[in-house]
Amino acid sequence: MRRPFTNDFSWSKSRHEKFQECLRSYYFFYYGSWGGWESAAPEAVRELYVLKKLGNRYAWAGSVVHDAIKDALLDWRAGRTVDPAKVEARTHKLMREDFKHSATKGYWTQKYRKTFSGLVEHEYGEPVSDEAWKQNWETVRSALGWFFGSRWPELARGLKSAQWLEVDAGADFSTFTLDGVKVFAIPDFAYLEADGTPVVVDWKTGKARDGYDEQVLGYALYVTQRYRLPLEKVRASLVYLNDGVEHAVHVDRDAVEGFKARFTASVARMRELLADPSSNTPKDVSAFPQTEDLTPCVRCAFRRPCGREAAVAAMKVA
Numbered sequence: 001m002r003r004p005f006t007n008d009f010s011w012s013k014s015r016h017e018k019f020q021e022c023l024r025s026y027y028f029f030y031y032g033s034w035g036g037w038e039s040a041a042p043e044a045v046r047e048l049y050v051l052k053k054l055g056n057r058y059a060w061a062g063s064v065v066h067d068a069i070k071d072a073l074l075d076w077r078a079g080r081t082v083d084p085a086k087v088e089a090r091t092h093k094l095m096r097e098d099f100k101h102s103a104t105k106g107y108w109t110q111k112y113r114k115t116f117s118g119l120v121e122h123e124y125g126e127p128v129s130d131e132a133w134k135q136n137w138e139t140v141r142s143a144l145g146w147f148f149g150s151r152w153p154e155l156a157r158g159l160k161s162a163q164w165l166e167v168d169a170g171a172d173f174s175t176f177t178l179d180g181v182k183v184f185a186i187p188d189f190a191y192l193e194a195d196g197t198p199v200v201v202d203w204k205t206g207k208a209r210d211g212y213d214e215q216v217l218g219y220a221l222y223v224t225q226r227y228r229l230p231l232e233k234v235r236a237s238l239v240y241l242n243d244g245v246e247h248a249v250h251v252d253r254d255a256v257e258g259f260k261a262r263f264t265a266s267v268a269r270m271r272e273l274l275a276d277p278s279s280n281t282p283k284d285v286s287a288f289p290q291t292e293d294l295t296p297c298v299r300c301a302f303r304r305p306c307g308r309e310a311a312v313a314a315m316k317v318a
């Protein structure tokens, strides 16, 4: 019999970031929107669910680059050839279709594709110049251009089948358990070098920022658990596709113990806001206040149900 679909407590780096940024947004994303896919869902729940799936143009650019690289890696893994010009053309076409779907707010009425629903810029009628949209495509084009000219295609083509671990395997697969909590950690690419050294890789579009090292430490823990590999041997790499820079993240016992300590503290703070931790039932929404600093509101998909749409619009005009 199929297990009932329940809102179980889990942890991920992105959940932690949402929790830190704005508790109201965290509540909307992980609790208020739950069940919004049901045809009988209350209107307010459905609204949160649709809004939760929107991204901004920068996240969209990152997502299409990740999808294109994932497809290329899977093709190489299967022994197929990949034509970079065709990948670029296919990605450009996809983005034009995405844009049309989003600009007409099709996400309110139609299912579209798994990794894209629509853009907050369209939902809230934000003024974005043609130049800025073109720049977004340029970010995608240059990231793919760098990737296909880098050492990675040759490396991937040279891997024997036993050396491939996984390629962006998704939330249904890439999880592990830490202190009894399900943790989502989905490396973009994980493989074994010829001498058996495990490597986890994370592709990044845009600039380096704090928190990324922490993310790949989670990936390192994940591959050691799933594939029973020694932690000391894992190498982790952040690859900045637009800057053409690779950054090795040091994985050792101290770094991982630090990660675990921060994870434990993060989970404890999240659980303090549960009325019933065993069923992951949150306290009343009033226990999840709005952020006082309006900076995250400017990017927030929930600004309308939150009551901050007008305040954000005024900020954008000022």
Ligand code: SF4
Pocket (backbone or CB within 6 Å): 022, 023, 024, 025, 290, 291, 294, 296, 297, 298, 300, 301, 302, 303, 306, 308
């Ligand atoms: S609009 Fe601002 S206060 Fe409201 S949920 Fe979003 S980030 Fe939080």
